[in-house]
Amino acid sequence: xxxxxxxxxxxxxxxxxxxxxxxxxxxxxxxxxFGDVMSAGIDGGxxxxxxxxxxxxPGILFLTAGMTxxxxxxxxxxxxxxxxxxxFRTMAISRACVLIGHVIGSVIQTLTALALVLGLGCVxxxxxxxxxxxxxxxxxxxxxVSLALTWIAVGLGLVSPxxxxxxxxxxxxxxxxxxxxxxxxxxxxxxxxxxxxEYQPFTPAIETLRGLLLGSGIGTKNAVxxxxxxxxxxxxxxxxxxxxxxxxxxx
Numbered sequence: 001x002x003x004x005x006x007x008x009x010x011x012x013x014x015x016x017x018x019x020x021x022x023x024x025x026x027x028x029x030x031x032x033x034f035g036d037v038m039s040a041g042i043d044g045g046x047x048x049x050x051x052x053x054x055x056x057x058p059g060i061l062f063l064t065a066g067m068t069x070x071x072x073x074x075x076x077x078x079x080x081x082x083x084x085x086x087x088f089r090t091m092a093i094s095r096a097c098v099l100i101g102h103v104i105g106s107v108i109q110t111l112t113a114l115a116l117v118l119g120l121g122c123v124x125x126x127x128x129x130x131x132x133x134x135x136x137x138x139x140x141x142x143x144x145v146s147l148a149l150t151w152i153a154v155g156l157g158l159v160s161p162x163x164x165x166x167x168x169x170x171x172x173x174x175x176x177x178x179x180x181x182x183x184x185x186x187x188x189x190x191x192x193x194x195x196x197x198e199y200q201p202f203t204p205a206i207e208t209l210r211g212l213l214l215g216s217g218i219g220t221k222n223a224v225x226x227x228x229x230x231x232x233x234x235x236x237x238x239x240x241x242x243x244x245x246x247x248x249x250x251x
Contacts, residue, residue: 001101008075009109019071020113023064024120030056030183031124038184050125057121058210059182062145062202064117065110066177069149070170072106076157077166099241103150110146111139129215138212141226145205148230149173151237158244177202201229 030038031053039052076099079085088098118126130138153170160166179193180186180202186194197203204225211218 001097002104005075005101005105006108009105019067020064020116022067023060023117026063027056027060027117027120028124050127053121053125054127054214055210056183057118057126058213059177059180059206060121061114061117061142061209062180062206063174063177063182064113065142065146065149066173068110068113069106069146069153069173070167071109072102072150072153073157073160073166073170074163075106076102076154077160077163080158080160081162095245096242099154099245102154103147106150106153107143107146110150111143114142114146128213130213131215134212134215138209141205141209141212144227144230144234148234148237151234151241153237155237155241155244158241176200177206181206199225201226201233205230 031049035049035052039048039050039055085098089095122128153173156169157166160169180197180200182202186197186203189197204222207222208218208226210216211222
């Protein structure tokens with residue numbers, strides 16, 4: 001099943017490239033169009049685009065994870081509507097491997113996309129200052145986030161009536177990073193909005209990744225919240241997807 005999904009991604013790369021293009025455009029847009037203004041706001045009036053690149057890239061990485069997981073929802077919904085899932089049910093294979101193949105394939109694609117975006121960030125001025133241990137921790141955090149978002153996307157694909165519906169239902173995975181500290185600090189947000197931004201899943205994950213890559217310290221609170229949020233989402237997504245797949249009628 002993993003081989004099948006990786007072959008699909010290789011033979012039909014348009015969806016992956018389309019989803020990857022959005023975070024790349026946003027990265028370039030915010031750096032070169034808004035970089036000086038945003039850095040002046042963050043640094044108390046001192047405009048330094050390189051400072052904003054360092055602040056922005058970790059947030060864009062998680063936006064990339066959300067965007068690529070949307071492709072998983074579309075892929076699962078496509079399999080459901082085309083009837084291949086019904087055929088898999090009649091075969092002498094484990095039901096779990098059908099979904100796990102989608103998940104592992106998606107996580108591999110997401111980590112590849114994250115590496116590409118991180119490489120682009122380094123080209124335009126991002127200079128991480130992480131030790132080997134911090135790099136390993138950062139990779140583990142991104143893998144956990146990718147796993148959690150992928151299981152949620154699988155569930156969305158299973159409940160969607162068609163691939164277009166899966167694409168629309170997956171937009172919260174894309175919007176939440178915008179409502180976090182990805183682009184501006186939560187301290188600069190209005191009081192009524194700040195509490196939501198501070199405690200939603202992506203803000204502690206972004207702050208933890210930012211601290212790991214820049215060597216500025218992660219803070220116990222952010223690290224615990226990030227792991228708790230996405231470990232919980234991964235478990236909930238798995239249980240939801242499994243229950244939904246086991247009772248899904250043939251189409």
